[in-house]
Amino acid sequence: MSGTRRARLLVSGISENLGVVLSLADRLDVQAARLEAGEGPSAATVTLDAETINEAAADLAGNLEGVRLALSEAASLARRHAPAFAGAGWDAPEWHSASVAAPVAGPAAAGSAGGMAGPAGAASPAGLGGPVIGPGGQPGLWRLGRILVPPLARGGRPVEVPLAVPLLDAGNLQITTTRERRGEAVGLVRGLLTRVLASASPGAVRVTVYDPHELGAGLAGFAPLRAHGVVGPTLTSRARLEAALAELSAEVGRITVDRLGGRFDSLREREDAGVPRGEPWRLLILLGLPPLADEAARTLEAVAAQGPSCGVHIIAVVEAEEGADAPGGRGVPSLPRAETVTAAELQGDPGDVGAVMPGGWRTSMSGLLGCALDDAPPMSVVAQVTTRVVAGVEQAVVRGPDLGGLLPPGLWEYESSAGVSVPVAHGPDGAVGLTFDDDTVHCLVGGQAGAGKSTLLLDVVYGLAARYGPDQLRFHLLDFKEGLEFAQFAQRPGDPFFLPHADTVGIESDREFGVAVLRAARNEMQRRSVTMRALGARDLRGLRAADRSSPWPRVVVVVDEFQVMLTPLDTVAREAVSLLEVLARQGRAYGIHLLLASQTLSGIDALDATAGKRGSIFGQFALRVALRTSISESRVLLSTANEAAGALSGVGEAIVNRRNGHPVGNEHVRVAYPDPAVLAELREQLSAMVVRAVPAMRPPRVFVGHAPAVLTDNPAFQALAGRPVPASGDPAGGGAAYGSGTGAALVPADGSVDGSAGDPLAFVGVPLDLAPPAVGVRLARLPGRHLAVLGPLRREAVGMLQAAAVSVGAQSAPGSLVVDIVAVDPATVSAAETLASALRRAGHPTYVTDVTGLRGVLASAGAEIRAREEAALAGQSGAASTTRLLVVFALDAGRAGLEARDDASRRSGLDDLRTLTRRGPAAGVHLLGWWRAPSRLADDLGPGHRDDIAAWVATGLPGGDLFGLAGHRPVTAGTTPNRAVLFDRHVQAEPRTVVPFAPLETRSGADNGTVV
């Protein structure tokens, strides 16, 4: 028999026995007094003849002895089953010295603890629990006060037995009080809660409080636990209470089905059978009971009746007056499976034996005996316990279950034909994995900030990388947040490690880069599709069997904070959506999988604007992982009826669902924590494996959003050898670009403009693309072939002008290029000098001047253009073989000096500038100029001549300012530092974002931050 039951039987037995004994004694007393007074037998004592009196006296003696024994046994039982924090007086030293129950690791420990085991170590969803062991044992009873036993013999002393009630895994508690004595009842709850929290593993108990009267004031001492999910927000309205009841009832239903499953009667029994508990205890504390709607009243009854088997318990404080208010005057409801504590005046029948004084209490445990409740715990004790629980929860969160135990003993031992699978979490029944295969093709991860999304992605990537070789599985890893989580998969200064499975790593990726990666995945899918059709293969397995020329690895595209790619709703977002849709719908057959994580799935315009897209993309995501989030996000992330993620409280706690978010598929898990030491070891093993197994493996292409592009580190620049770069372009309409061989050689949109192999390409930056590594403007001998740099950002403007000039220099044979540099803005003089030295080193005559020389340089350019035109008319070609370049920093600042006309020639500086812009390129004279505002460029070009400069690159300007220049196309990018928008009207369909080359002198040397 359990201790609890035994204690109850003993105590109620005592109270009944005692009642008999005491009533006998009373009556004997009365009889004796009468006899002594010489009165005749009264009606009341008529049956008490001498014989009966003797028998009664003998009974009494026997009974009394039995009662004494039982009393002492009851007291010791109560003490044994309410050990340590469950029973200690508030002045006991352990409240201030001992720690709260320490989690005990492992299911075995939980199983062997018997009595009351908490969620078991690694297997608990909260990851917080071992068995509940306060120093000294497992509480089965919780002390509330004392049972007062009247003196057993005349002149004897009253006896006290600890009053302790069962609760966790046993039943509910109902305290019925008067309005005046409500404070005592709340004090009792405060004490009980203090004991429970101190005894249970931190986080193993979740508390919900309904307090319509004091709005939580009575239990305010526990408020610090709110931030950690141990205590929920105080419910104050009936509606919230009813909602909470509905939730609890759903939990009870879920536990009954999922956990008990017809095999066990209770979690307690299941745990005694050695199955890890996997559920916290949930306490609903009702500091008042409003009249409930019929349905809610039934729910309350049901939760009270079935809850205790599922670790769900109700502690209710009911004022008798509240019962009277109940509809239909139902009176105080009595909760099923509840021990009761009742204010004596509500129950007291003065005629009862051991009648309780007003101010006392009666309980279901002590029957007729009166009870005194302990004082409420001092605030210092509550504070101490709260602090320790908070610390314990935090510690448990930090520790969490570890990834180490989920990694395979050997590397790369799995094969991916049928799919890839990786354990990343612990559920109630052991490890829980994520699988990417034909059934669960793609996976969606959601959760609020800090819930543990990125950590989960790391678990997945490392876990898969440990199981599958780089020939079985490839990754594209994209991170759209500053988290830099994925930086660890690429080589970094001082850390040569790279993930051999990674094709691409994007850190703080730009949206365009993300789209380029999706495009690459789509292209790979199309490539596979063509091959499969040719071979008659129907799926990846078939493809692998039919064509052994390639291992045909599975490809997982991992995108953290993918919603960034889809906002705002522009061409980039539209392309991203359509690529995601294609990959989501067709990836299955080709072994191409998406793993997308996001803080928010609601309010993504690109998905909402096209209602069908959301469904057609996410309908393909059978596998979902929802970390802690709001109820509304839970509904979007899982399914409209699935609010489970809204109820998660801890970091790393998650719902895994393999049924498109349908509630029946919910699995409550705790995501493993990737311990840095474990990862460090795995990385070493992977590095060693690369050396051993795939020494030729190339590091991933890396894109680091914040890193500047450094011209001298750029492979395209390094490959220049005094010759113009070969003609190439980009099918997506991305400007004239030059690649390092990965991109196909492409025919430009307009070969006559862009394609002349004899024309140098003025590099301005690096495209947000997988390849090629530099992009620029071709300086062909045709109208419009100049470059205007626009915008106020000096660093970016200077960098691009320098890069353009130096790269043209690097494509020109010595002597074939002459450069004039004008630093109109004095702040650019040193940049001009640096540029000049670089050009001179390459063998090109270069002249530098400041604002005073601007007019002269333009006049000389104008004269040269006219001379070349005349020579051309005359059929001479020699002079024109040299290219002349004018590089002007902050041209707009020199405008004032260009207006005046020269007395002799009647020409103004502006006339010469316009000769240059209108007729220069055809004569081999090009302008690379920086204007700080687009309007000043337009002024300088003159009305109707905006097209005289066909290519511009803008930086630090709002997109709206570029609308006209871009041929009335919206421009959303390019307004941020370290980014620019390039538009070459002759070759591009759309403006494109580039990372501008950094100024020449600011070499970072470390990472060039570009696609390499």
Ligand SMILES: Nc1ncnc2c1ncn2[C@@H]1O[C@H](COP(=O)(O)OP(=O)(O)OP(=O)(O)O)[C@@H](O)[C@H]1O
């Ligand atoms: N499973 C886990 N176990 C223990 N701690 C975790 C777990 N997951 C995350 N954490 C902790 O929580 C912190 C936040 O986690 P993470 O960065 O993964 O969250 P996130 O959801 O990606 O947040 P954000 O939205 O800010 O990117 C981490 O620094 C980590 O210490």
Ligand SMILES: [Mg+2]
């Ligand atoms: Mg994150």
